[in-house]
Amino acid sequence: MSSIPGGRSRRVDGERGLAFVGLTALTGAYASVLWRVTDVVGGSPEFAAVVVASIALAALVGRYVGVRVALGVTSGLLFLGLLTYLFALPQSQVALLTPERVVNDTLALLTGLSILRLVGAGVWAIAVVPGPVFLSWYLAVRRRYVSAVVAGSLALALVVLTGDADAVATVVGVLGATTTVAASTFERHGGGLAQADVLTALLAAMIVVSATFSVVPGAAGSPLLPDRGAPTVEASIVESRDNVDIVGSIRLSPDVRFTVESPRSEYWQTAAYDRYTGDGWVRTGNTRPYDGRLSGPPGSTRELEQTVTAEAPLSILPAAWKPVDVGGAVASETVVTPQGGIRPETTLQAGENYTVTSRVPNSTSERLRAAGTDYPDRVSSSYLQLPESTTDRVRERAETVAGEEETPYDKAVAIESYLEENKEYSLSVPRPTGDVADAFLFEMDAGYCTYYATTMVVMLRSQGVPARFVTGYTSGEDLGNGTHVVRGLHSHAWVEVYFPDTGWVRFDPTPSGPRQTAEDARIAEAQQSGLDNIDYGEPNGTTPIPSNGTDTPNGTGAESPSTPGEVTTTDPTNGTQPPADGFAEAVPTAGPSDGGAGPFPTMPTRRTLVVALIGLVGVAAGARRTTMAERAIGLLSVQFQRRRDPDSDVRRAYDRLGTLLEREHRARRPGETPRAYVESLPTGESRSAAEARRVVELYERAQYGDGVTEREADEAVSTVDRLVRASTPILRWLR
Template structure:
């Protein structure tokens, strides 16, 4: 008895229902499976490596292939549930025991909803373990159903997995398009059991594929799934809109511009960097803030070592949805506690939007330390710090690690390693806002292929290089101190938005480092501000800010002497000043910096940002995704036109209206008569079988046939049956038919009118 009769569900061994790797529909299932597995591969690669995932998927596919030959569908569904349950149990026990109490039914439902509305899988603390737990379920069931030739149900399972990752935002455009094409191909080819019908139905399949591709690329599945940025930016991106936000990830961009508008004012007895977010997980092309946000409980813990209290009173000068503060914030007043959340990295964020002139107060405990204390701090890092802040993608290249080792490998402590890498980046790269966003890993591109970049490139590269040397570090965003207008007051503009580095030192906590060349950055900011003032732009000054007011980086920033290195330092401004004193500024090009900031003399606020190769060169090509969607659209239009007969009608119209190039008189006369015959068929009736052209025209003459048609018939008889026609006679036949076509074809008549 065959598997078909045992199961009663189809899909046995041998015959038409046997498993055959050559089945075209199976290729569509493979493409769909690869699409959502590529997301899981990326997740596991980001957190350290994908070898285990590949082994798990390979074993799952082998199991599904074997069991698909005899296991009943109901049994397969039960087995799939057991596989998923076992994976989720493994994920549960991988979470630290202190966090397992959070796995309540309410919390699990809340997290699931969050994933389905734009929360990236990479934000999960144990994202790699989660990926390994989830992968076997859909892979097993989808492939099992494909083995049994239940391709539509296989696509339903695999498509559900892909849709899930589209909803989380982890499946990009290319991945989604690839999966959609695979799903449509599997379903379409599965319905064409007779291979002789493929050619006849190919245009239908092409039309469906094109429609799905275009729709998946142009429709937003989850509107508003991502967090809203701090400031609503219009036009080309600014440093601020790409960095300073309460969002859960930062993507590294290409060319950007500076915004000179005032954002907020700070009253503080200490100049600091005003931090808004910290990011721990490096993806190769950006940063993700992992972990769940917790409710604010009224007061947070300070750094592990000595600290000094810094009180900041912040007043918004525009709408804001982030809370800039010196690290480390421990208490926030002036904002409803119910709207405050604490990130896994220790930053405080708000779920509400601050309006203009709203104010709040932050109390921060800023770490106190000496350089010698940092050198002696050792490497006894807490488990949580080592686990979260030494992460690098498994695909991080060896030459990045080797470069970091060459620069800092001879140093014996984390502080000197950090200073060596910081100095190297400051002195080896130029500062520019006009860069081409590289493909591939950002750090590798910046170190080995790019001559210049801005803060995100510098900070990203420093964090990656430090992690490769076993030093916990993280990517931080916020604002520099801004323009000082009084002893304790700072005016902060959009152009002060910045990215820098924090390094963890035992018994001290997180300490700020800034590898971006300070002088070059300030030159760009000052040039942009001056340009905005000359253009009389609104919102760039307050009553206390004038061009004559000293700005940070001029007389307010003192450079410590070498003998002051062992004194206590705790502010980024002081640390950065020391860094600048040791930087070789001869590698920087001030003229290029001014051009980058001011847009070559044009208004940077309104002019589009260009890349270094844009002047005098060819326009840049569209992205591969855009080209792919455009190609799919053209294929779909062609298939739709063929399916509806539009191509045939257009070709017939062109053939009727244009005689075409002249050939020999006989051929031209015969073609002219063919056009006439089609015209008469539309106006009267088609010529019957065995009815001669003369009999046909004679019959039509009884109902009012135009004499010109009769003349063309006579010329045709001479050309086709008689001695032939001259060139003039052939041209006469063409002319007569042209006249009849122009007079009698409705679409042509409207065109002439």
């Protein structure tokens, strides 16, 4: 009798282990998202230590402390975390914290505000994680698995709602929660691990469904299967989003977006981004209403007035850096970003216009070389950030290229020139995995503006030079009367470097010649195709744009041709589905590097193959549960028979007949003779019944009598073959 409790104990231990495996997956899902935040902004070792300490604390007190005390500990951890976060914020940000602002920011987090946009994102992640980790593991130690899943799932739901959790993290978390709940059910109601095939089939179905239909919340960031609605770089510019995702192959859109009346050509900036995530850019902080003239950059500037007219719906306010005054009806709907840019809270319709006055930095190369490195704290804290996972070889390459230069200006020129001279310009590139700058420097031969600009900013920051990633449009086509026509293909990304007493100064590492060629070719192609919204007046060439590299910065001397920009997309529909904003967005080009058409069929992606494999595992588990696999194997086993000697052939024929009769009627009972079994079946006096009895007669002679002849063996085998064909629909149809 003692073996029964022992067996029960082993089974319970197995189910308890399964519950902790599931909880580990759930915890790892949301913790991995928050860990990535700390990797981007700093503090990942501290974050890992806090998670481990929270689990250890839960394991320590779980056996001795009641639930009420544990809830108090959890509340205390959350409160201490909130205080830590508030004390870590800059004083300027704390001054803005009102009850209304706190409520609004909380609602924003729950409706898609990325954690990476928070000013103290790393401290926030470290402050938030102890509460749910401690509570969920404490409840698991107390064998309250369902409650533990609820506590962990709340944390997972938070990172899903903020949009920071991709499909993989979301699915892993859901599977972990499901596993823990299933283990709790097994432990409470029995069944144990023998029910693992049911759980396997269920989890596999969840993965396949979520991957195929992209219904998992938060999956848009990284779907397991291709997302056919992925945004383009131009869409991120046009829609003034707070983050830029770097994608793969692109094409150019020739549609006219807006016109600018300006006595001088400039880059028309729309957004600046301060936080690099490794695969894209994020703008941190909150906007504030525009309430009058803004401050200009320090140092010498020149005033530039521009009148911008929308030629299509426009949700941006393009302007030369740095805008200080906005005029027109849109002024009351304008907000100012923490990076000093402007953006509308409404959409300008075609024909609407506004006037913006900018103070453009006006500094010489000599003055920039003498600017020094006395950066304000707000600049150093925001524009020197790099993910902790930035590779050493990126830093070493930056040191090789610019380490011997004495001034930040010369470092910027050296890196700009290096990228222009060592990388080719191409619109057809595969989206790299991992860190974009690392991939562009060491694994890619070519790229376009977002790759060049991202890599230059990363290299500069690794050298201690504050820099940021900027998006907008190049000057466009000059019609000769101060009017600049700006198309979608003029969308662009470049770099701005900060200099004390001057402010932000533009550098553009993307080669201008190939971009100009690509622009001209795309416009000519669109005109030959007769597309609408292409022709606009008679262009007088492209107004030269000031060079900020090896010549002179920001228009203080020699000028170089303007550089058209790029429009990107990952939409494989080839433009057949119009985007939501009505613009004719670009679609990927087919080429060797991006999986275009070729002599061989395109292989599925690795993630697709993984999903397919998981689906097959689920089907196999479901088949085992329904005995479908056994029945299928049995059906296959009766289809063919290898011939040996007469007696063996008859015995094999009888075995095939038994499998067939079992599938159609019932299995032979223990102790029931073959003859009695066949006689008991409801086959009556049909031909098949007579044939079955004949096979049994031959079997008895082969098994117990003097044996059978070759002819009788042929008769038994052919009889069973005929019965198999009659009972197998596809074989019956092929006859």
